[in-house]
Amino acid sequence: MATPTPVPPAPPFAPGPGFGLRSPAGLGxxxxxxxxxxxxxxxxxxxxDQMEASAAQDLLGGGVGEDLLRRAxxxxxxxxxxxxxxxxxxxxxxVVYLCWLWLVRRNAGVFEPYGHRMKRGWAIGGWFVPIVNLWFPRRVVLDTWTASVPPGTRVRTTPVNAWWTLWILSLLVSRAAGRQYADAHDPGELVSAARLMLFSDALDAAAAILAVLVVVHLTRMQQRRILAGPGALPAFG
Structure with missing residues (x-):
């Protein structure tokens, strides 16, 4: 009887460069x-806000009449x-941003499994836990950004830091403006509250624009790394 030929053991599984990655292009x-x-x-x-402040300023100046009331x-x-x-x-x-952030954080865990200070769940949970939501989301985005930078490229985190700084400032000013507006009992206080709200909304607009830049750049960095591996995925933008 012939001796059966031994079957060599299967080699250990080694995932390719693109294993577990998903394109963030659509969500981005x-x-x-x-x-x-x-x-x-x-x-x-x-x-x-400017119209509100202008109408209150006219009332403060002693203006009267139907035209002023219509403007107010x-x-x-x-x-x-x-x-x-x-x-x-x-x-x-x-809603869409958190879905995107979860996905890019997941991809970043494939790029750099050991370079994250926060568990993946904090990508969403960090925004809803009081107090820690003042810095946990920034840390998640920062680690995801750093892990997604193509090898050999200098890490520049200025966009992330600028976005987060403006976002926190807009939150603080917005709360102060909201309290001041709710407590306004005369035209003078209303003028002050409307101007503070104007500043808050301007800060929030700037923070949103910087958030767009962070989303676009981080998405493109991940796309470059995904496309560098097998099975090209559709590019962002």
Missing amino acids: LAAAVLLGLVAAADLFACVA HRADTLYNAASITQGATLVAAA
Whole structure:
């Protein structure tokens, strides 16, 4: 009887460079567009804030008459419309952005499994836990950014730091402006509150624009690394 030929053991599984990676192009584009709409809504709110401050300034100066009352009513209507627009665009952008962030954080774990200070779950959870949401999201994005930089390329984290700084400033100023607006009992206080809200909305618009730049650049960095491996994926933009 012939002796059976021994079957050599299977080699250990070694995933290729693109194993476990998914293209962030679609979500990145959607997040960038929606963040752009957030910035546009903030600029719309800046116009409403200016009209509100102007109407209150006229009242403070002793102005009277039906024309002034109509202007004040239009200012209030525009202010309320801007607030609704800001809320709607922010919610839509937040949902898509968090989906995008989860995906790029997942990809970054393939690029650099040991270069992350936060678990993957913090990519979403970090935004909702009080106090730590002041710095955990930045840390997640920063580590994801660093892990996604193509090999041999210098790591520049200025866009991430600039975006987060403006975002935190806009939150703080917005809360102060909201309290001041709610406590305003005369035209003078209303003028001050409207001007502070104008500054807050301008900060938020700038933060949204920087967020677009971060999303676009991080998405493109990951696409370059994915395309460098087997099985090319559709490029962003």
